[in-house]
Amino acid sequence: MDGLHDSVSLKFRTKKEVSLFGAENVVFKPKCMNIEAGKYVVLMNVNDAKIYGLMPGDRVQLKKGRKSITCVVDLTKTLVKPKVMGIFKEVKELLNLKKGDSIQVSALPTLPSVEAIVRKIHNEKLTDKQISSIINDVVHNNLTEAEVSAFLVAAEINGLSLDETVALTNAMVNSGEVLNLNKKFVLDKHCIGGVAGNRTTMVVVPIIAAAGFYIPKTSSRAITSPAGTADTMEVLAEVEFSMEELKKLVTKAKGAIVWGGGVNIAPADDKMIQLRRPLHLDPLGVMLASILGKKKAVGANHLIIDIPTGRGAKVEDVNEARNLARKFKEVTDRLNIKTNVLITDGSEPVGNGIGPILEARDVLMVLAGDGPLDLREKALLLAGKLLELTGKYKVGEGYGVAKSILDSGKALKKMRQIIELQGGNGKVKVSDLQPGKYTYDIKATKKGRVEHIDNKNISRIARAAGAPFNKGAGIYLHKVKGDFVKKGEAILTIYAESETKLSQALKVAKTFPPFLMEKMFIDELL
Amino acid sequence: MDGLHDSVSLKFRTKKEVSLFGAENVVFKPKCMNIEAGKYVVLMNVNDAKIYGLMPGDRVQLKKGRKSITCVVDLTKTLVKPKVMGIFKEVKELLNLKKGDSIQVSALPTLPSVEAIVRKIHNEKLTDKQISSIINDVVHNNLTEAEVSAFLVAAEINGLSLDETVALTNAMVNSGEVLNLNKKFVLDKHCIGGVAGNRTTMVVVPIIAAAGFYIPKTSSRAITSPAGTADTMEVLAEVEFSMEELKKLVTKAKGAIVWGGGVNIAPADDKMIQLRRPLHLDPLGVMLASILGKKKAVGANHLIIDIPTGRGAKVEDVNEARNLARKFKEVTDRLNIKTNVLITDGSEPVGNGIGPILEARDVLMVLAGDGPLDLREKALLLAGKLLELTGKYKVGEGYGVAKSILDSGKALKKMRQIIELQGGNGKVKVSDLQPGKYTYDIKATKKGRVEHIDNKNISRIARAAGAPFNKGAGIYLHKVKGDFVKKGEAILTIYAESETKLSQALKVAKTFPPFLMEKMFIDELL
Secondary structure, eight states, rough: OOSGGOOOOOOOOHHHHHSSSSSSSSEEEEEEEEEEOOOEEEEEHHHHHHHHHTTTTOOOEEEEETTTEEEEEEEEESSSOTTTEEOOOOHHHTTTTTTTTTTEEEEOOOOHHHHHHHHHHTEEEEEEEHHHHHHHHTTTTTOOOHHHHHHHHHHHOOOOOHHHHHHHHHHHHTTOOOOOOOSSSSSSEEEOOOOOOOHHHHHHHHHHTTTTOEEEEOOOOOOOSSSOHHHHHHHHSSSOOHHHHHEEEEEHHHEEEEEGGGTTTHHHHHHHHHHTTTTTTOOOOHHHHHHHHHHHTTTTEEEEEEEEEEESSSOOOHHHHHHHHHHHHHHHHHTTTEEEEEEEEEOOSSSSEEEEHHHHHHHHHTTTTTTTTHHHHHHHHHHHHHHHHHHSOOOTTTTHHHHHHTTTHHHHHHHHHHHHTTTSSSTOOGGGGOOSEEEEEESHHHHHHHEOOOOOHHHHHHTTTTTSSSOEEEEEESSEEEEEETOEEEEEEESSSSSSHHHHHHHHHHHHHHEOOOOSSSOOOO | OSGGGGOOOOOOHHHHHHHHHSSEEEEEEEEEEESSOOOOOEEEEEHHHHHHHHTTTOEHHHHHHTTTEEEEEEEESSSSSSSSSOOHHHHHHHOOOOOOOOOOEEEEHHHHHHHHHHHHTTTOOOOOOHHHHHHHHHHTOSHHHHHHHHHHHHHHHHOHHHHHHHHHHHHHHHHHHOOOOSSSEHHHHHHHOOTTTTHHHHHHHHHHHHHHHHHHEEOOSSSSSSSHHHHHHHHOOOOOOOHHHHHHHHHHHEEEEEEEEGGOOOOHHHHHHHHHHHTOOOOHHHHHHHHHHHHHHHTTOEEEEEEETTTTSSSSOOOHHHHHHHHHHHHHHHHHOEEEEEEESSSSSSEEEEEEHHHHHHHHHTTOOOHHHHHHHHHHHHHHHHHHTTSSOOOOTTHHHHHEEEEEHHHHHHHHHHHHHHHSSOOOGGGGGOOSSSSEEOSSSSSSEEEOHHHHHHHHHHTTTTTTSSSTTTEEEEEETTOEETTTTTEEEESSSSSSHHHHHHHHHSOOOOEEEEEEEOOOOO
């Protein structure tokens, strides 16, 4: 039923048009609603709207003295009378409205950002200026959720070009604060996630910093997983720092591991993520800009990206992973970030612990030269590739350099310094970190080999047990893929901080099995 | 940057999953916010959200006793404390919450309607059930504006199939009340609009009713034009009636002209239009369903659709008009509505008056056998084609039948009956209808022929003069396309009900010229 709209020429309300109509500096009495609206919206009586030719979604400018603000019009039949305008807390405070005040209201033309969104819906390529108008208005709450959602859907369906993606990345960087270290080597790493226990960052950062490179790592908290790097680091130290504080940390220790949400980088992205999630909106260009904007904002110029791929991972197919890797490269080339993208095996969890405390224990053990081998090896691989990317080491040398830093104890020492600087106990021992005391072992019901540990179900169970909110909740894997188990041997232990949470986790484990045993005899055709 | 998401398999929160996690009948204390939210939303403390694994946009079910309601979760750090849930007026009233009450809260799986919207974003064809889940949730305020907006953008870009459009139409019909006349002949007409003064409905309805056919006409009020049929009819009679009242009117007089917004037909459509306008979203399938749902809801089974086409009209190109006409036919065929679509000349206004009172005068004059010829002829054409569509008259006969009904005075008599039944003065005379007393003549600055009257600029000027809110505001066209005028002769008169509005209209007329004069000498190449 489509094909008719190609010829529709888009017409927007211009300044000229608006200045000639309707609400030209009309005086209203404010009625303060004793609540926040979460956005800049005003309530207008339907009759006033008719008189001034305004409709829901139109923008008006409110002025009191020299202060002014742009708001979206919403209509009401009952809440405010004609000539009265319903004002929410945010606007009241911004205009500093007091009893008896009056406000001047004038209609506004179509916002350039809204015009840009409409153009994107009609599959036009947007200019840098148009893209930054959208991001700017997202940050300043000038767009309605319906409008931001429309942009995301249009970006999802029509896609964003490389130019648009680069512009979006830059706009996101400019939407918040940036870290100016002004160093030739600012290193960073990113993992697209989806693998339980995969806490390589906390091993890579101290190795890289100990090697003498700056690595101001901002990490996320868990959204749907049992722990993000920020949640796990929080077991050992503070993670909420301002940009200024981050600069001090990195200047002292070269490395830091902080929560990205605390440093006000790319705030536009955080706002969009809230709308993306419920609608499963993951437009590739927006996702790339979201990730790379945060790297650019801390001034990263050398970057390793990890794309775990395989059964149960975010990306299941290797060709899809390669395609995504190419997209990352295209954009980072344009951003002047020297980048290597690694496609790693993401089909099984990494490390033995899942959940903040259990993961922090794994990390400390690896830094001490012990701990789960898979976590150690993956961290060394990533650190090595990152070292090679600087050009200071030949290709093939990086792993060895990383290994010697780890084995010498320099990485552990560096981590202790970082923990100390971030307000934690630099002398922390593994035995200080105690997981939840309510535990349950899931045992093998017969002997055999473990075929697969399911990332998603492991996450579900660990979350039901209370992770990441309860730091001690989670899962410890005694056995991994390929291990042989005897009947009755524990394959994993669930940890929780309360009996209720433990029983909830058990219920989940019954519905979503955390592992599969190899079957010798699969089926027969008789 | 696209092409990567084709392989993304969509995963939604299932009932099974939700029942195993988080907020399973947790008890909260309500904190009543003394305001309407305009939607079913609750405020939750961010810490609670973490504990129960809820995120903004997730749905929860609130229960008090036997009453329950589905709400969208919004988060706050300050407005409500942990274990307290912020409740807005609508929800408070629906659950009949009183001081000291507590509410039971449980997490809900992804709404089927949200799942359907996500599938539409991914260009899947939706089933009838999925379409009706969307419309149902729109009507019951169960979807956020971000979600409805996402659906409209997806429908705009990916298009809706014929099946989807038919399903959407039926869902819209089912979203509101319907008129059950149970007659073999229920006639209707529709015009897609965009032409100033084009009040044919008010001539066609009495002709058709006088011919003995039912015609329960629901009309719209102006949105961006100086008058809708409902605005003009309101000059002569009441237009706001319930469905029950409409049934009584039509049973008595066979015809009625009421405001569609009053009878609660297809309310889902009204809600979507509010979101469509600011984003210029006019997905063809949604537009067809919006129009035809309203015809189906009054039980229409014979329908004339008018697509005014040409310079300055909604559709400017004849091929585009033909394409649109075919789409109308495809859908009406499936809805069992016998339909004829007429493509008419929409390049100039129809009738002389523009604005409610000025148009009502034209209509009364035409019904009395006088008035603007173009309005008379267009109405006779439409009425004639509609009569032929019933099969009671041969093709070619309709116009003559309509003309004899009009010339005999039967149509005027019928209109007087309709006016009387709708609470107006059935004996109304043209001289009873006086337009605004503030007037200004726009005169020819030199002699010549009128080349074009501009629909859009005429609308702009009439609206600036106060139409449709001020019933007496508008424009009277003394001259139309092709007329020869002397220097200083009035081409049109602007009417307003106040000096301010008149001067505003004049300002607009200077920027947006209402007419063009023919140029004999256009240009030369020397």
